Each structure stands twice: as structure tokens, then as C-alpha cells.
Amino acid sequence: MVVLNFTLTPQAASKLHDLLVCLGKFSDTVAVEARREKFTFTALNSSKSAYAAVTLDGKLFFTKYECIPSSGGPDGRFTCSMYTKALLSVFKGRLYDPLGRDGAIDRCEVSVQERENETQCRFIVKMVCNQGVIKTYKLTYEAVDVMHALFDRSVAKNYWSMSSGVIKEYIEYFGTKTEMLDIFAGEDGRCVFKSYTEKISNGKEILKHPLVTAVAVSTSDFEQFTVQAGTHIVISVKDFKAIVVHADTLKTSLKAYYSQPTRPLQFSYGCDGLLCEFTLMTSGDYTGAPLTSTPAPQTLGSRGASRAPLTVTDRTSIRSDMPPPTEPASRRDRSGRLRNPGSRQSSSAAQEDPESLFIPDAQDARRREDDEESAWAPLDYEKEETLGWDASADHDASVFPTFRDSGSMSTTNMSDSNEVFEPTQRVSQIKGLW
Amino acid sequence: MDIEDPPILTAVSSSARQLYLLLRCITSSTKAHVQISEEGLKFSVDEASIMEASAFLDKSLFTTYNFNPPTPQRNPQQSDDSEDEDLDPPNTTPTFQISLPALLETLQIFGLTDPNTTKQSWQTSAAFSNNVLGMNNLCRISYNSLGAPLSIILTEASVRTQCDLTTYEPEYSEDIPFNRQALAFKTIMRGSWLHDALSELSSTSPEQLTMYAKTVRGKPFFALSSSGTLGSARVEFNNQPQPSAFRTPASTNLAAGAGTGTDAGEQAPTNLLETFQLLDPDTVLRSSYKFSLIQKAARAMSVATKVSIRVDDQGVLSLQFMVEVEGGASGVGTSSGGGKVSFIDFRFVPLVEDGDEEGEGVDETMMQYGDGSDSGTGREDEDML
Structure with a gap:
């Protein structure tokens, strides 16, 4: 029997809403992994080209956190998967209202009901509102094994970090229909974020390259910028936007780690016991990369999404x-x-x-x-x-x-x-x- | 032949919007029955005889309200069921059907040109009374004789619009019987609470809505519950905050700080459930209704200041909404001085209970939470049951 109980402040519940909105942009389902000292939401998109993990620290993020997995001892965990939509209908926006108006909650209590003698296994969320209204949701969940994508930062030589608010201004320039984002570290002390699309509309026999937006940023505008000059790295605009928008809700700076095109890239940010890590598959312009005396076997700029999956591996068994x-x-x-x-x-x-x-x-x-x-x-x-x-x-x-x-x-x-x-x-x- | 007779009804309202807001609450079917009486106009709709809704436009909503009951001899087209008792009062309340969407559309013609109403502030309309200024906007409703169209004349400044709405023979329909004398349960609460609860439950896209009422250690407890494919949801109303509310210092500090600021004034004196009467306090009242029908009352819930929820001994649910329309003439308002009060009624026939295990499970956990003790055991609940 699993014991998983935690309590959230209204602010934390509101953050949960924000992160679920973000994860919902990657996947329809979100996986939950609860350990003794931390709670993780993960999402893997359908093409398995993007993996998101949001780790909530048991002590810092929650007012009360208790997790005793049924097995596995100190390394045990409870994992399940739920519809993002279902969780979002529970963790609605505006849960935290400083004015304490109707609908604002006093606290949020979550528990998992999984007992041998019960026919129903449910993820129970109890929203205790002011004035004596209690909203209880019992969500069905699916028992799944949660996988984690591994990312080794020691190989990721390229690193930058920037205020999410600033990047959010940049992404507003990106065309809505664009798909790819090329992050190019130029040699002239500038970094160029270029959004473009390679979609070809065959129906009308028109080759469409609608809108290409390049935002050139001086590397001095970054908080830190250590990227090999000439490196192109291409990720999905949609993923990037989702990440930046969410990072901006936390008002933190966004850090990116990557090595070279076609190797995973990781975005990381977080504060107050909440740590978000997004591992994205990249493609890139090999001609600009140092390694490219050989023509690439793959077509250049093929979408990261169409690539083979990231290998996700169970972290439990992978020790140091x-x-x-x-x-x-x-x-x-x-x-x-x-x-x-x-x-x-x-x-x-x-x-x-x-x-x-x-x-x-x-x-x-x-x-x-x-x-x-x-x-x-x-x-x-x-x-x-x-x-x-x-x-x-x-x-x-x-x-x-x-x-x-x-x-x-x-x-x-x-x-x-x-x-x-x-x-x-x-x-x-x-x-x-x- | 009726020309020399005075029209059956002449009513003038200074605000078509008021009428619109009230009638909009019951808009669910194409045709509405209209009943004209000395006291006012009653619009009612029904849905497959398992739900009915009615809005009563009190004569006080109108600046002029003249009702001249037709003489019994002159209404051969009056419904047959009253034929053999010609001189009885039922004959003096003309009833006809009218297309409610058309009527609403008509009243909206006015709204489209009115700067005050184009703001689309329907949800908060009851609180704002700036429409009082638009006194040059008049809505005249007249019904000349039996079988005549209902004509609505809207005047704004120099523009005058006349709409004649065809009236139809009333259908024979029986009211859903609701026994006021044998109420199993009655409670009064704020309409917005009910609306909020319903919108919470709708997230599970449920088929049915189950209502629970009981008394827990002398304290009233009322809950709405529903379940769908993704899970179930339940909204509980307790009159007093749970004792465990102070378990989390961080949140309560904020909530208390924020809460007392706004709530101390208006919320503290009034309980969440203002009235709570349970016929048999020792049992749990449980009855289910079709969710999609209850949802038709959502608009009424959102505008109502208060709602009276009543369930009779057969399980028929009556929701009576008190809607405060922006005050014009002398306040008839009973509870709150100022705005006029109108009532909108809904009645629902309950679904037959099958008493399946799922329902029981819901019930059990509900009892746990109702007790406010996380460790509430099932055994204890069975004792309560």
C-alpha cells in the first residue's frame, strides 16, 4: 500500500497549474513519480523528441509531504500516469487569489488511494476553499513505469543562461506557423535566434517558407554565454515557446546546455523547490559545425520530431x-x-x-x-x-x-x-x- | 370584434434589458408558455416533462401594467380543458405559447443600440444599475386579444421598433408535481456557490449529478457529486471551516489575511448554508439528477444572489433563484433594499437510484471528509449511516 500525501499552498497549487499547462504542450498525459523526498512530473511527447521533467522538492515546494512507496525501500517510488487535461481541470488557473475571492483555495491536499481492499485506485485532490467549501476530485490513473531521459551535462560544452523575461520578448517575434528554431552562436559576439519553417505545401504546389524571423542578441545580454562560435543548433519553436513561457511564470533565468547538433539539448530553470528540465532532440546545420567534412547521412534540418526516440532509461536502476x-x-x-x-x-x-x-x-x-x-x-x-x-x-x-x-x-x-x-x-x- | 375592448395586456418597461436578463435564464427550449395574470407575466418552458423552468416578471418590473381579463364568452379558442367551467378563474389568465428565442432576439434589438448594454456585462449586471439613466428607452408589451400576436414596441430616442410575435395555442402540459408540504430537504445558499460547484463538476463531463445532504454532529453538510470517465468530483459545503484548516500555517496565514479582509464584513455573519432543514436528520439524503438538465440552470445560478434548493419527499428538486435586477421603481425587494427581486424557478425530476456499489463508495469517502477527520474509518461511517 502506497502512502502519498501532500499539501500545497495556494501559490504552489497555482504553480502546479502553470507547469501542467506547460507539460500539456508536450504531451496529453503526464507521468508522476513520487519518491520519499521529491515528486516529479514527466512528459514525453509523442514523437519522443522532447522530454520534460519537473521536480518538486518535498520540503521546499510542499507544506507537507509524505511518501512511503510500497516497495523499494528508500529508493522506492510510486509512479502513475494521468491525463494532463484531467489534472488541469482540477488545478485550474487562478487558484491563488490574493484577494481571497470566491474560488480561491485555502490549501490543497493530495493523496493517493491505492489499497488492496479497495476496488478503486484514485488520485485524490482535495481543494479546501475558504468559507467551508471543499472540492474533492478523484482521478483515475494508470500505473506505468516512468522513464527518464538522461542528459550528461559534462559533455554539454555549450552553455548559456538568460532571463526568461527577456527571451519571452524575443519569442513574441517568432511567426506562429514557424516550426524550427535555430540558435546560432556567431563569431561576432552575437547569438541569433532564427525561427523558420520547412513546411512544403504540396496541395497547392507552392513551396512555402512563410516567415523567417531572426532575433540577434548580443552575447553580453546573456547572463552567461559559453558557446563555441559557429554552432548552430535547431530545436522546435513550439517547445521553446512553451518552455520560455513557463520559465517566465517563475521569473527565473533559463539555462541551456548542449554539445552539438543532433545531440540532446537541455533547458533548465527553477526556483523555490521547483526544478524544470527539458531535454530536447536537436538537429542542426552541419555545414557550420566543426565536424562536418562529411555530408550528413540525414537530410539537413530534418525535424527533430521526426527523429528516432531519445532513449529513455529507468533511472532507478542506473546508479552512479x-x-x-x-x-x-x-x-x-x-x-x-x-x-x-x-x-x-x-x-x-x-x-x-x-x-x-x-x-x-x-x-x-x-x-x-x-x-x-x-x-x-x-x-x-x-x-x-x-x-x-x-x-x-x-x-x-x-x-x-x-x-x-x-x-x-x-x-x-x-x-x-x-x-x-x-x-x-x-x-x-x-x-x-x- | 375586440377592437372596442381594451387590450388584455399593456405593459411598459423602462428597461428591456431587465426582461432580457431574466428570460435568458430559462432559455432552453424553443417555445415558452406565457401566462398573463394580475400579478405579472409568467414565462415557463419544459424539457421532456422532466425539467421545467419558469421566470416570473412581476408587475413591479413594469412602470405601467394594465391587465384586463378577457370575458369568458369571448374566448372560444381558449383551451378545452376549462370549457366546462367557463366562469372559473383559470379562464381569466390567458395562456399562450411564444417562441422564446424570438422574444429574446427582439428584446436584444434594443440592447444592441444601447451603449449601456453593449458592454455585454451580463454576468455582473445585477450589481450595476447604470441602465436607469436610459429612461428614454421604453419597451411596451401589448397583447390585444386572445389569439392576437404579442407585440413588443421598443423605443429608443427617435427609433421605434415594433415586433409582432406569433402566439401559439398552449400545449397541454402538466406541471411537475412538487410537494411543498412534504419537503425532505431545504437549504438556501448563494447562487454563485452553486454555479461554481456546477462548473467544477462539469469538468468530469458527467452524466448525472448526485446531491447529498446530511447532518454531521449537528452541523449541516451539503454536497454535489458527479463522476465521469476521467474520475469523479465532489463539491462539499460545510457551514463551518474544518478544524484542520489551521494545520498548514503558511497557507492559513495568507488565506486568513486575505480572507478576513473581505470576508469578515459580509461572509462571517452569514453561513454558507443560510437555511438548512432536513426532514430526517439521521439519514443521508441522496438523490440524482441528469447533469445536462441541471446545467441549464447554470445561467440562473450565475446571476442569482441566492438560491433555494428544495427536495420533496419524492426527490423532485426545486431550485428557486432570487435574481436582483437593477432597481428602478419602488423596491419590492424583501431581503436587500434597493434592487427589485425576481424569482426564477426550476424543477427537476430525479433519476431512479440503482444503489450501485460505486455510489456507495463515493458516499463512504464523503462521510470521511464530512467528518473533517482524515483518519475517519469506514466503521465509524457505517455507524453514522
């Missing part, structure tokens, strides 16, 4: 000793021909697939190839990189399916059993083969 996040696996998954040791060796500049996260630049990659095996730190990405290699397979560069298979296998295992794969072959051995 777990090697790297599983994105590498998914990347291999996505373009099955990536991990081809032969090609990597043969041509220095062309060997890197632009999608590769792990080898930031050609020199680096080459240097690494020459490194001793011992240099491959056990917890490093390169080890993860090794995982996809199937030593038993033919190392002929033309046999792509081998690597694709090994890649997908790795993905499956990572997310399902969380088994840690050891390298199946010494790197030095492989070297000899090349």
Missing part, C-alpha cells in the same frame, strides 16, 4: 556506477551504419559520422585512436562506444548490419535489464585487424 547514458546506443540505432571501425580508421576527416557525440572533432578522434587501451577509462564514453562493437562479427567495413544489430541490442539491454556490457574485445586487438 552506471556508465554513460544510453544516448550512444540510440544514436547507433538511428543510423545503423555509424560505428564502423574500418571507415573510421581509413579516412581521417570523413570517418566521423556527424551524428556522433563521442568524437568532438577529427583530431581528437584520431588522437584517441592512437591512444593506448588504458586510456579508455572504464566509465568514459569511449567504453560505451566500444559496447556496440561485436567482436565476433566480420570487421569488413561493408558489413553494416552487424553494427546496427549490436547497436540495437545494446539499446534494448540497457533499457530493459540495465545489464552492463563489458567490452567484448580489446581495442588493441581490433587495431591489429585494421
Whole structure:
């Protein structure tokens, strides 16, 4: 039997409304994960290109918070999924009214009813209003396993942070129909937010590129700006707007972390025990990126939404000793021909697939190839990189399916059993083969 | 042949908007029965004989109200059911049907040109009486003879609009019987509370609305509940704040600070449930109604200052709304001096209870919360039941 009870102030309930509105822009359902000391809402959009997690601190955000999961001990959790719409009908706007008018609440009590001897499992929200009115909602929920997208900030070399209020002014210039947002760090001390669309309307035989809006911002307007000059990163305008609008309700500054196009980008902000993290798939203009001596296998600027899913992995079982996040696996998954040791060796500049996260630049990659095996730190990405290699397979560069298979296998295992794969072959051995 | 006779009804109102606001509350079907009497005009609509709504336009709403009952001999077209008792009073209250949407449209013609009404401030209209200034705006309603059209003449400045609305033979319809003498439950509360509750419940897109009333340790308790596919919702009304309200210091500080500022003046003296009468205080009164029908009264709830909720021994629900229209002539208002008070009535036939387990479950938890104790056990509730 799960014990989950918490109490919210009107202000906190109103924040809950705001964040649900934001998550509702990503997904119809929102997943809930309650742990002993924190409560998390997560949302994953249908194309699995955007993942949002809002973590509420048990002590700071709630006036009272109690969660005793039925199993799992201190790391146990209670997870479920609910319709965002249903939650929004409970956590309406204007829950917090400083004037205490009708409809304003005094407090909000939430509990979960899940008992063996009850036929009904319900997520119960009790709004205690002033003057003795109590509104009780019992929402149905679905028991689901909640997944989390992992994002490693240590690889995200590019970082900026800016007041959400300022960015909100910028997004107002973006056309309503635009889909993509290119964030470009120029070399002249400016950062350009460019919204555009690549939609082609075939019905009328018109190629439509309706409105392109570029907002150039001096990097000095950012609170912090550490981005490699010339980096383009492309995300969805809709997601960006949703995030900025929500960040603005909290009046905090928005921080962005990313490495390079096609690698995930994370927006993060929060205050008062509320931490929002949005991990978005990116695409980008490879021609401007440092890595792009090879034509990209994917079409340029293909929508992030149409890409393969982010790999979401259960965080419970991934401890700190777990090697790297599983994105590498998914990347291999996505373009099955990536991990081809032969090609990597043969041509220095062309060997890197632009999608590769792990080898930031050609020199680096080459240097690494020459490194001793011992240099491959056990917890490093390169080890993860090794995982996809199937030593038993033919190392002929033309046999792509081998690597694709090994890649997908790795993905499956990572997310399902969380088994840690050891390298199946010494790197030095492989070297000899090349 | 009736030309020499005085018209049956001549009524002049200085504000068509008043009439519009009142009649709008009952707009739910195409035709409305109109009953003219010495006291005023009664408009009533019904829905499949399981709901009826009526608005009474008291003669005090009109600056001039002349009613000349038709002589019995001259109304052969009067309804047949009263034929054999020609000289009885029923004959003297002419009844006919009229298209309510058309009537509302007519009254709105006036509103469209009136700067005061174009603001669309319907929701708060009762509180503002700036329309009193528009005294040059006149609405004259006349009904010359039986079978004649109802003519409405709207005058604004130099513009005069006359609309003749066709009247129809009244349909034979029986009122929903409501036994005032055998009330199972009665309570009076603010209309906005009920409106708020209903809009909360509508979020679950429910089929039916269930009403609970009981007495918990001498304190009245009234709840509305509904359930849909996504879950259930319940709105409870307790006369006193729950003792556990002070469990959370942070929120109560704010709420109390904000609440007492506005509430101390008007809310503290009056309870949430002003009147609370339960025929049998030891049992829980529970009855269900079709939600979509109750929702038709939503507009009345939003404009009403008070609503009297009554359930008779058969479960028939009567909602009587007291609507304060902006004051013009001498206040007939009983409770609050100033504005005139009109009443709008709704009656609903209850749904037959099946007493399924789901309902019981709702009931049980409701008892828990009603007690105000989170640890209220089921056993205790059974004792109460």
C-alpha cells in the first residue's frame, strides 16, 4: 500500500497549474513519480523528441509531504500516469487569489488511494476553499513505469543562461506557423535566434517558407554565454515557446546546455523547490559545425520530431556506477551504419559520422585512436562506444548490419535489464585487424 | 370584434434589458408558455416533462401594467380543458405559447443600440444599475386579444421598433408535481456557490449529478457529486471551516489575511448554508439528477444572489433563484433594499437510484471528509449511516 500525501499552498497549487499547462504542450498525459523526498512530473511527447521533467522538492515546494512507496525501500517510488487535461481541470488557473475571492483555495491536499481492499485506485485532490467549501476530485490513473531521459551535462560544452523575461520578448517575434528554431552562436559576439519553417505545401504546389524571423542578441545580454562560435543548433519553436513561457511564470533565468547538433539539448530553470528540465532532440546545420567534412547521412534540418526516440532509461536502476547514458546506443540505432571501425580508421576527416557525440572533432578522434587501451577509462564514453562493437562479427567495413544489430541490442539491454556490457574485445586487438 | 375592448395586456418597461436578463435564464427550449395574470407575466418552458423552468416578471418590473381579463364568452379558442367551467378563474389568465428565442432576439434589438448594454456585462449586471439613466428607452408589451400576436414596441430616442410575435395555442402540459408540504430537504445558499460547484463538476463531463445532504454532529453538510470517465468530483459545503484548516500555517496565514479582509464584513455573519432543514436528520439524503438538465440552470445560478434548493419527499428538486435586477421603481425587494427581486424557478425530476456499489463508495469517502477527520474509518461511517 502506497502512502502519498501532500499539501500545497495556494501559490504552489497555482504553480502546479502553470507547469501542467506547460507539460500539456508536450504531451496529453503526464507521468508522476513520487519518491520519499521529491515528486516529479514527466512528459514525453509523442514523437519522443522532447522530454520534460519537473521536480518538486518535498520540503521546499510542499507544506507537507509524505511518501512511503510500497516497495523499494528508500529508493522506492510510486509512479502513475494521468491525463494532463484531467489534472488541469482540477488545478485550474487562478487558484491563488490574493484577494481571497470566491474560488480561491485555502490549501490543497493530495493523496493517493491505492489499497488492496479497495476496488478503486484514485488520485485524490482535495481543494479546501475558504468559507467551508471543499472540492474533492478523484482521478483515475494508470500505473506505468516512468522513464527518464538522461542528459550528461559534462559533455554539454555549450552553455548559456538568460532571463526568461527577456527571451519571452524575443519569442513574441517568432511567426506562429514557424516550426524550427535555430540558435546560432556567431563569431561576432552575437547569438541569433532564427525561427523558420520547412513546411512544403504540396496541395497547392507552392513551396512555402512563410516567415523567417531572426532575433540577434548580443552575447553580453546573456547572463552567461559559453558557446563555441559557429554552432548552430535547431530545436522546435513550439517547445521553446512553451518552455520560455513557463520559465517566465517563475521569473527565473533559463539555462541551456548542449554539445552539438543532433545531440540532446537541455533547458533548465527553477526556483523555490521547483526544478524544470527539458531535454530536447536537436538537429542542426552541419555545414557550420566543426565536424562536418562529411555530408550528413540525414537530410539537413530534418525535424527533430521526426527523429528516432531519445532513449529513455529507468533511472532507478542506473546508479552512479552506471556508465554513460544510453544516448550512444540510440544514436547507433538511428543510423545503423555509424560505428564502423574500418571507415573510421581509413579516412581521417570523413570517418566521423556527424551524428556522433563521442568524437568532438577529427583530431581528437584520431588522437584517441592512437591512444593506448588504458586510456579508455572504464566509465568514459569511449567504453560505451566500444559496447556496440561485436567482436565476433566480420570487421569488413561493408558489413553494416552487424553494427546496427549490436547497436540495437545494446539499446534494448540497457533499457530493459540495465545489464552492463563489458567490452567484448580489446581495442588493441581490433587495431591489429585494421 | 375586440377592437372596442381594451387590450388584455399593456405593459411598459423602462428597461428591456431587465426582461432580457431574466428570460435568458430559462432559455432552453424553443417555445415558452406565457401566462398573463394580475400579478405579472409568467414565462415557463419544459424539457421532456422532466425539467421545467419558469421566470416570473412581476408587475413591479413594469412602470405601467394594465391587465384586463378577457370575458369568458369571448374566448372560444381558449383551451378545452376549462370549457366546462367557463366562469372559473383559470379562464381569466390567458395562456399562450411564444417562441422564446424570438422574444429574446427582439428584446436584444434594443440592447444592441444601447451603449449601456453593449458592454455585454451580463454576468455582473445585477450589481450595476447604470441602465436607469436610459429612461428614454421604453419597451411596451401589448397583447390585444386572445389569439392576437404579442407585440413588443421598443423605443429608443427617435427609433421605434415594433415586433409582432406569433402566439401559439398552449400545449397541454402538466406541471411537475412538487410537494411543498412534504419537503425532505431545504437549504438556501448563494447562487454563485452553486454555479461554481456546477462548473467544477462539469469538468468530469458527467452524466448525472448526485446531491447529498446530511447532518454531521449537528452541523449541516451539503454536497454535489458527479463522476465521469476521467474520475469523479465532489463539491462539499460545510457551514463551518474544518478544524484542520489551521494545520498548514503558511497557507492559513495568507488565506486568513486575505480572507478576513473581505470576508469578515459580509461572509462571517452569514453561513454558507443560510437555511438548512432536513426532514430526517439521521439519514443521508441522496438523490440524482441528469447533469445536462441541471446545467441549464447554470445561467440562473450565475446571476442569482441566492438560491433555494428544495427536495420533496419524492426527490423532485426545486431550485428557486432570487435574481436582483437593477432597481428602478419602488423596491419590492424583501431581503436587500434597493434592487427589485425576481424569482426564477426550476424543477427537476430525479433519476431512479440503482444503489450501485460505486455510489456507495463515493458516499463512504464523503462521510470521511464530512467528518473533517482524515483518519475517519469506514466503521465509524457505517455507524453514522
